Every structure is written in C-alpha cells, then in structure tokens.
Amino acid sequence: MTRHSDATAEELRAQFAGALGQGRTSEWLAAFADVPRELFVHSFYRQDQQGGWREVTVGDPAFLKTVYSNTALTTQLDERGIPTSSSSEPGLMLAMLDALRADTGHTVYELGTGTGYNAALLAWRLGSDNVVTVDVDPVLTQLARMRLSRAKLHPTVITGDGAEGHEDRAPYDRIIATAGLRCIPPALLSQARDGAIIVAPIGFGVAQVTVSGRGEAGGQFLSLPAHFMPRREPGKPPAFAELEAQEAERTEVPAEDVLDRLKFPLSLALPGYNSCSWRDDEGRLTGVGLWTADGSTASVHVEGKVRQTGPRRLWDAVEELAKHFPHGTPAREEFGLTITPAGQRVWYREPHGPSWELPPT
Ligand SMILES: C[S@@+](CC[C@H](N)C(=O)[O-])C[C@H]1O[C@@H](n2cnc3c(N)ncnc32)[C@H](O)[C@@H]1O
Incomplete structure (x- = not known):
C-alpha cells in the first residue's frame, strides 16, 4: 500500500475516488478519478484553534493528502477573514451530482463556479459544450477559465449573478447550485426545460425538484446536511446595539436549539438568516444572536431572556x-418543496402539513 507522504497525485486520486465510491455505484466516480482536484485548488486556508487562517500551498507536506480527502477546502477569504469561496466536500458534490441524474446529451447550468472543479467534473462527463457555469466574482471566473483550459475542458464560464441564469443557452435539462439559496431563483425556473431536475442548497439542506410546467416544480430534500456559502447579495448588518434599548422578554425555547436541533428547519422558516454565539471564558454558551438581511435582529441569553428589533421578530419565528x-x-x-406560479412553499411530511413560504427571490 502506498504511504500518503510519498504517493503521487495520480495514486492519491485513485484512492480518493475509490473511497468516495465505497458502497455506491455512480457514473461520476470516473470523473473524480480522472480530474485533478489540485489543478483547481492551488492553495487553501486552514483555521487554527484561535480562529486565525493559515494558507496551505503545494509545498506543504499535507497539501496533496488534504486535497484528496473528503474535505471542503476554503479557497478565498474576504478582507475580514470571512470565507467567500471554497471547493465543496467531495462526498457532498458526488451526492448532488447523483441527485442531478444527468446523462449524455443533457445541458447543465451551474450557479457558483468557485474553483471550477465541479464544472470540470460536469464537462468531463457531459462535454464542455453542454455546461454553463456562473460566478459573481470576476477573479474566480478568470482563474477557473484558465484552470479548466489547462485540464483541456472548455465549458462556458460567465461572470454575473448566477440567480439570473444565462438565457442565451436556455432551456437547460439540469440546474445545480453550489451556493446557498433562499429559494429556487425564478429566472432559473423559467430557463429550465419541462422535466428538468434542479438540485440546490436551500437553507442548510439540499432540495431536489423536478420542473413540471411553467413556474411549477416539486420535490424533496436530500437526507444530507449541507452548509454552503450563501449566494452573495447586499444585506444590512445585525443591529445588536439597538437591542440594548429593547425590553427583555422570556422564552422557554433553549438558546442552543437554534445552533443544533432546530438549525435546519429554521433555515427554511427564516431563509438566509445569520447567527452567532457568545461564550464565557470556559467556552460555555451564554447566548445566541440571529439576524436577517432586512436588519431584523434578535438575541437570546441561555437563561431565557430575549430581545428583538427590526421589521421581523425573529425569535417569534423560532418559538x-x-x-x-x-x-x-x-x-x-x-x-419537501412545492413551487407554483403563486410562490414556493417548503413543507414537513406532506404538502398539507406544517409549511413555510420561501421569499420570491
Ligand atoms: C461553495 S463555492 C462553489 C464551489 C464550486 N462549485 C467548486 O467546485 O469549486 C460557492 C461559490 O458561489 C459563488 N457565488 C456566491 N454568490 C453568487 C451569485 N449570486 N452568483 C453566482 N455565484 C455566486 C461564490 O463566489 C463561490 O465561489
């Protein structure tokens, strides 16, 4: 058996694809076994215990071993050190590609080019002419084009808001998003062919829906957890300072529930919400903050005191x-998710069960 330290990239890639494929058959495994991930991930960032980021580059002894592990790799940080792009976890990429049920001759639209690795897998299997990928960041699309071309793959790479689609090449047979969305963007629905499958992260899950007519689609969430970087769009910062002036109310819902057991349903009830937590010197949770892009903000102390401000009472939604x-x-x-021209609704257990309306865009 080859030791990781002296294995070549080809050997590591073969082991990686083998490990991804354990217990499943997938047409995509051959693409994972052939497309060099290190061509798309030239370096990545690792967070230390204190929250600082360290860049890991090709020269680092752990570089190749990490690239060929089932790990999401942060590849871009903004000036505040917040991740803005990554190469997603390969196991999750495989599950999403499988859920797409794409086949020879299908045209695919991808929202979120990032490194270009997923676009490379799509182009490898379906042909470059059948793949359109869009990222909002011009630096990323330029790099992705260059790297794809080194891999002798030439999908169409566009810079722009992926939620608007790319009309010139529509209709698409398959649509995949690799940035977190609050709903299936209406422009993408209208650019999908009848019968098209759309796989997209909504909240902290991945929805798989089939388009059944103009503005209509339906389907369910995959069983996998998913934490994608949210689609970039302008939003207001949290108004924690304003909370000080609010009267505290009591809640019986434990603060930790929003970080744990209610996290996924909350991401459907409050699409695009952000959260933070506060801890004492021993690392024990003392409180949780929530906010949404319209400036609505709430904080809850572990002892059950809540403060809320802004157009929407976020803790009321948690209760x-x-x-x-x-x-x-x-x-x-x-x-599940049901889409009609009147709106998009996520439901629990059955379409007439508890449900939550997603925002229109
Ligand atoms: C998890 S990364 C995508 C990973 C990528 N598919 C890969 O294989 O490397 C999410 C990407 O979505 C992009 N993104 C965020 N908002 C977007 C938007 N409105 N339109 C298109 N791309 C967007 C980010 O710039 C980021 O590169």
Missing part, C-alpha cells in the same frame, strides 16, 4: 417552529 418540533431533530428528507 413558532419549536411548537412544530418540540423534541428531537426532524430529518431533512421529511421536508
């Missing part, structure tokens, strides 16, 4: 949710 899910964590695959 409402806790009534539906008083104990345990609901399974992702029990949630």
